[in-house]
Amino acid sequence: MKALIAENVKKTYKSRKKNTEALKGADIDVEKGEIFGILGPNGAGKTTFIKICSTLLNKTEGNIKVLGYDLEKDEKEIRKHIGYIGQDSERSTYARLTGRENLEFFATLYNVSKIDFLERLEEFKKTYDNDEIFDKEVMKLSGGQKQAIVVMRGFLHNPDLVFADEISKGLDPIAAKKIRKFVKNYAKEKGKTVIITSQIMSEIEELCDRVAIIFEGKVVAIDTPQNLMDELNMQLIELRLRTGEIATPEFLKKLVDLETVSAIEQENGFIKLPVTDSTEAFQSIMKICKDFGLNPVISYRTATLEDVFLKFCDKKVELEA
Amino acid sequence: MAVQNVGFEIKAGFRVLGIGIKRDLTNIRRYKVRLIGWFLSMAIGMFTGYLFSVLFELNPATAGETGISTATQVFIFFIGGVALGTFSDSALWAPMERINQDIHYGTLEAVFVTPSNRVAYLLSPTISDALVNLIFFIPAFIIIMTVNGTLTNLYVIGTTLLVVLATIVSMMAFGIFFAMIALLIRKSQPIALFLSMLMQFLCGAYVPVQAYESMNPVFGPILKYIAYCFPYTYCYDLFRYFTFGSQYNTLFPVWVEFVILGVTSIAFVIIAGFLLKLVERKAKNVGLSIL
Known part of the structure; x- marks a missing residue:
């Protein structure tokens, strides 16, 4: 079964002054267990696509199945099985709570049991290899550490599919590398599907099994990074x-x-x-x-x-x- | 199976409520400046009530309709207004502040992508705010009542707190309505402030609803009947009844007011929950404030 099937997805933002077509018919399908990258310049429609698939935005047209569930009919079921890591998400934690308290809060929103939460916490500690981020108030953590908490939040309820929107945006190379390593190791170890958007080519090359390039609301290329490079024959x-x-x-x-x-x-x-x-x-x-x-x-x-x-x-x- | 699901949903909703309260109380405990601000605003509110009672007298018509006449009673009338205002403010503003803050920091997306109960999520700041308010309100209220010689017995305190509790419950739905405004409109606070002030005046925070008709024979009855629709009106009325005792003339018999308060509170929460779903769908369509 495919983790995501998106056919002819269109999205128009309507306003009084003008309508903006953010997606003009995007077709993307993602296999289970894949780390799939979406590349594109600013305003290409990457974030819109991710938000639509993760139930945060309504599409204007098209069909989407997430983990076999219809996006329109089974919204609540989809929410139980997907994780979401938003753009600029480093600030999106509760600053005066510790890393652990933040994760516990969101675990409860996903109705994760206490036992499962503790188990997950241990897994995160092992994979991220830095215990102190869990015990300090988030406001006292570095940008990379805050982002780590946010990334873990996306995997908290053991989702089958995680949408990650520019996870290393604004991070220094060392912090970004650590985040990427966490995502890759955790996803591969647990067999999770991850759909990740980025503007950092090396990130996509390092993480992704396949990649789609979105430009002006359309998917203009989709393949493995190696095949795309080979096809260019340059x-x-x-x-x-x-x-x-x-x-x-x-x-x-x-x-x-x-x-x-x-x-x-x-x-x-x-x-x-x-x-x-x-x-x-x-x-x-x-x-x-x-x-x-x-x-x-x-x-x-x-x-x-x-x-x-x-x-x-x-x-x-x-x-x- | 369906019953099991409902039970599961309710349990999950209570867990969300609980963890939300825990989050807010932890936040408040670690942010001490905010606690001081809270204490000061309560103290200023009480002092303002005292000043009003010294500076103003109720006009004879109002006194006739309500049974309130002495300066001490006027003071208690205003203090009651301040007290209920504080708790209704918690219920009204806390969910909206939560939404605004979560939008500002980008947390709202992380919340709205979960399958959690939105109503429970929005109610948790109301309850945590109310709990903190109680910590300041109870001693302040007892001290002022004692100083003015009006602290007659524990019955007054008990019933006062009961009405305070009823106020919080009855205002929860309106808090969700305000949160909906925040979901749809970026600069939502001026609109909410206007509606809140309007509701306070309408429901008798500063002028008793009983006096509307005698104050203006044309618009008075209209305003009075509109006020009857809001549970907040009965909160004020009952609060004053339990503070002043039987000399205060309530709008309806006390038991009827409790029934109306209960029914309207539940009805408004149901309406709020339903509307919240519509608003979320609308926000998702247009990509407004939350997205």
């Missing part, structure tokens, strides 16, 4: 000019005229050249540099998830390509 040669070296228009023209170079992009002192045959291109580029008396640092890489993201979400790059 090899990139980057040139970084040394101090005093200038890329003249003639030099750039020579580069772009190469048969294996498909485009050229200059950014922050870097010259980026997507190529079709890296070996041949590498030699030709070296020769042109030598002819123009330049000795740049040349590096080579294959497509990253960021390139995939830019291909689908940055129209300017797409046109240039």
Whole structure:
């Protein structure tokens, strides 16, 4: 059984001045036990999609089944079986309660028994590997620790599916890594399905089995991160000019005229050249540099998830390509 | 099976209520400045009542309708208004404040994504506020009654507290109504404040409902009948009856007022629960205040 089936989901925010189409027919299905990522720029509709699936917002059109339950008919049943970690959620705890008191409060809202709650608490302590966050008042915790409490809140009632909206937003890399590690370990160990939105490519690459890219309210790509990168079939040669070296228009023209170079992009002192045959291109580029008396640092890489993201979400790059 | 489910839901609702009260009391205990503020507002309320009794006299018409005449009785009338006002404020404002605070910090989504009983969730701040109010109210009330020589017997205190309790219960539904406004409208407090003031005046916090007709023969009866619809009216009336004794003329016989109070309180809570579901659905549609 699939954890989520969403077909042609549309959402229009209506107001007196204008209507805003946040989702224009999104189709996403998620397997049970998957960690599924949703990537997209600001305003793409990621949060709207997550909120609709987690019963916080009504959709305008489309069909959604969450864990086999119909979103419209079985709302209460869905709420029992899903967890939700909202965006900017670090503040959403009760600051004067301890981490444990916060979790106990929400456990009661989910009608979790005392025994189950204590069991869950032990699991969290083991997976997160830091006991002190449970005994201190939340206001005395760091941002990362507060976020950890919020993330644990999402798993508190042993849900089958957890929706997580930008869980590491605003956190430093160490805290973000710890949160990601907790989510990955806990979800995989317990066989939970997690649907996570993010704008951090490395987060999606590290956590997710599959990913959907949403752009302007539509799903424009959906696959494993590796397949998406492979499909892009992109090899990139980057040139970084040394101090005093200038890329003249003639030099750039020579580069772009190469048969294996498909485009050229200059950014922050870097010259980026997507190529079709890296070996041949590498030699030709070296020769042109030598002819123009330049000795740049040349590096080579294959497509990253960021390139995939830019291909689908940055129209300017797409046109240039 | 259905009965079992209902039983399960009720039990879960009480657990939500309990943990909500525990959360609020823990918060209050750890936030001592708020406790001092609470004490000061109660003291100021009592002092204001005393000033009113010294500065004003009830007009003869009002005195005739209610049986209140002496300065001490006027003082008790106002103090009663302040006391009931404090507890009704708890019931009215606490759920709304909870919603506003939860919206501000983004906690509301985390609450509304749970299958928990929303009414129980909204009632918990009312009860915890009322409990804290009682801690300040009881000694303050006893001291002032004693100083003014009106603390005649324990019966007065007991019945006063009974009416206070009835007030909290009867105002709970209105607290939920106010919380609904907060769910739908971001700047909800001015509207709620206006409605609250209107209700206090209408239900006899400052002018007895008995006096409406003699004060204005045209609008007086209309206002009086509107006031009859609100349980709050009977709270004030009963409070004064138990404070002044048999010399005070109630709107209806005392037992009838208790029955009306009970029936209207339950009816309003049922209506509030039903409307809350509609409001949540509406909020989910439009993505208003909560979302």
